Amino acid sequence: MDLNKLTTGDRIVAISAIVFLIAMFLPWYGLDSDFGDANRNGFDYFFFGWIPLLLALAMAVQIALARFTTTEMPKVGSLTWGQVHLILGGLAAVLVLLRLLITDSVSAFGVDLGDLDRKFGLFVAMIAALGLVAGAFLKMQDPADAGAAGGPAAPPPPPAPPTTPPTTPPTA
């Protein structure tokens, strides 16, 4: 496995996916009290934890298949794989951002007992999700990932310089 085959975008996506996986085990929301601490980690949230994790893993697996195996990646309509990564990373980031913005609460017997506090795992997950977007954006800019047709047309190349030889000044 030659890691030199990975582009900068690939590396950022792969590292972000690993960091996101680690963040899933860390506390995302919790309650500190005199009677002890209680935390919820990423695995306690299906839409805000599991779905972004699956999206991140899908991105990492695609990179591994494309770079380290001879598997030929199928075309995804008119989308390039860089664009597919940006869509997946964007959705993951939106979901984690929503979890960050909308606080979790705890209730018992239908009575709301109050909001939980955000814990550092949630912020690590948010940074990892933003890393997925950044890596995907770099991948999209990479010519190696822009193989399939699609996207807006590239700007026309600049006009070629004139081919006429420069005129030599007349000699006196």
Next chain:
Amino acid sequence: MNNKVTPGEIVVLAAGAVGLIAAFLPFYKNGESANSFDEGLFPVATLIALFVVAAAVLVALVKFANVNLSAGVLGFGFVQLLLALGFFAAILAIAFLIAEKGSVDFGFGYYLLLIAGVGSVVGAVIMRNERQA
């Protein structure tokens, strides 16, 4: 500008209309019902409607208000943007099928949102094929 609405555009527009209405219909039911704006469902269920409506609004702007989006956004072409929005909606709607929902059942608002999400993707694919033809 050609204002004739193509079948792909009709599907995306219809999906947006269905999604908007479905957002206010019962998403879960168990004696009482809850729509996509109720606690526990907002904002994830609401996002499904938001994405399909956004796709429909984009199509309407381009078709009827002569807004020019041919240059694309963030490296995405216009149809690719619709595909991304439809994909967001469809994957969220499908994820509700496997999410733990306890003793409640899906209301018909959910099924309409699922149809709208999948319809938005299908419409975007049809639009892509129409433009390639």
